[in-house]
Amino acid sequence: MSRTTVPVTITVDGTRYTDEVEPRTLLVHYLREQVGKVGTVVGCDTSNCGACTVHLDGRSVKSCNVLAVQADGSEITTVEGLEKDGVLHPVQQAFHDCHGLQCGYCTPGMIMQSIDLLNENPDPSEEEIRSGLEGNLCRCTGYHNIVKAVQQAAGGAR
Amino acid sequence: MIPAQFEYAAPTTVEEAVRLLAEAGDEAKILAGGQSLLPVLRMRLNAPEMVIDLGRIEALRGVRDDGDAIVVGAMTTHADVHADPLVREHAALVTEAVSHLADPQVRHRGTFGGALAHADPAGDLGAPALALGATFTMVGPHGSRTVEGEDFFEDLFTTALAEDEILTEIRIPKHTGWGAHYEKFVRVAHQWPIVAVAAAVRAEGGTIAEARVGLTNMGSVPLRARAVEDALVGKPATAEAVAEAAALAADGTQPPSDLNGDADYRRHLATVLTRRAVLAAAGA
Numbered sequence: 001m002s003r004t005t006v007p008v009t010i011t012v013d014g015t016r017y018t019d020e021v022e023p024r025t026l027l028v029h030y031l032r033e034q035v036g037k038v039g040t041v042v043g044c045d046t047s048n049c050g051a052c053t054v055h056l057d058g059r060s061v062k063s064c065n066v067l068a069v070q071a072d073g074s075e076i077t078t079v080e081g082l083e084k085d086g087v088l089h090p091v092q093q094a095f096h097d098c099h100g101l102q103c104g105y106c107t108p109g110m111i112m113q114s115i116d117l118l119n120e121n122p123d124p125s126e127e128e129i130r131s132g133l134e135g136n137l138c139r140c141t142g143y144h145n146i147v148k149a150v151q152q153a154a155g156g157a158r
Numbered sequence: 159m160i161p162a163q164f165e166y167a168a169p170t171t172v173e174e175a176v177r178l179l180a181e182a183g184d185e186a187k188i189l190a191g192g193q194s195l196l197p198v199l200r201m202r203l204n205a206p207e208m209v210i211d212l213g214r215i216e217a218l219r220g221v222r223d224d225g226d227a228i229v230v231g232a233m234t235t236h237a238d239v240h241a242d243p244l245v246r247e248h249a250a251l252v253t254e255a256v257s258h259l260a261d262p263q264v265r266h267r268g269t270f271g272g273a274l275a276h277a278d279p280a281g282d283l284g285a286p287a288l289a290l291g292a293t294f295t296m297v298g299p300h301g302s303r304t305v306e307g308e309d310f311f312e313d314l315f316t317t318a319l320a321e322d323e324i325l326t327e328i329r330i331p332k333h334t335g336w337g338a339h340y341e342k343f344v345r346v347a348h349q350w351p352i353v354a355v356a357a358a359v360r361a362e363g364g365t366i367a368e369a370r371v372g373l374t375n376m377g378s379v380p381l382r383a384r385a386v387e388d389a390l391v392g393k394p395a396t397a398e399a400v401a402e403a404a405a406l407a408a409d410g411t412q413p414p415s416d417l418n419g420d421a422d423y424r425r426h427l428a429t430v431l432t433r434r435a436v437l438a439a440a441g442a
Contacts, residue, residue, distance in 0.1 A: 006166060023166030023209065024199075045159065047197050048348075050263060059237070059266040065196050066267060069166055070189075070213055116262065134347040135261025 190272025232271020
């Protein structure tokens, strides 16, 4: 069965890419394999774990649950697009400072979702942080320091 | 896993989508937000020849005021429904239920109409839509038609939508000033409810004047707990009076038995969650 590819134009971390993709290509695979943004990882591959979270036009999405063709014309930000001129994004710095990771596999998604959470709610309570991150699983169960990192990034030593 | 190959179309109007669907027949699947469909395609539980993506049809997005009702475009995302001031003012039960649906990432992509058309009996939107008397408008090659909620949900993952029809909008009668609460019982975070109860209450000085109660995952379709609604009318919004009415919540239901709980457990849960939901909705 021969199928055609379709053209997409997607801005990823500030750079515009025009590529041919199969319609079935998942956004996460497009980002990793065609654009080379391997900072975004595939975790569970069942849209549960959130490790593949990126921002699509400014809102967090699970990139294993979006087709690349659906993102045609959109702007994507991955974890690789956060650091500016060698300076980590405040949320990245906070994860570093608070040791908000153990094995690190969930970290790209945790950071992207934490940024979305803080964009929506700059001063979240601990409970709001936990429910805002409910779509992201840490299989090391390192949630305590992840929550602390988000609190630090929010600027509050609560 | 990745999906099997398919052709892809992204129409920009409902008319074009309906035409494409008619041409492709039962080889096609409609893609709304994709938060339920894409996992199904990835697991190869379904392998359509063509996927018709409604994501480029602007006319299907947004919420509008329509006199005695609000109208939600089928492609409005859960996040947009949640943030919408018209929904909050006139259908607070929907705002409440949407806030408990899945997780933030899914709410950014998933759509109101997509979730309802998917008709998962454990989905969070059927019970509030049914409780508020929502009607469902669908468009096919022969024009549009509108059905009541109880006629829309036919069975597990099955609605009144014909193969050549697309759900375009959901009309929700205004329940301005009603208290609302969605009580969802889950085993772990961001999952489907084992049982959930959607309650809207119009209270007059501590007395329940009217109530609407919907049940999630208490059968193959969302249900209205009409016996509870009737029993609540004229009752004080107290724990005792509400508990008495809530005891009727599971009457006539045939809930599923699965790893999360057997049918008897769900019947018990329904009564407990109904009491909590109604009391919270009544502000008691």
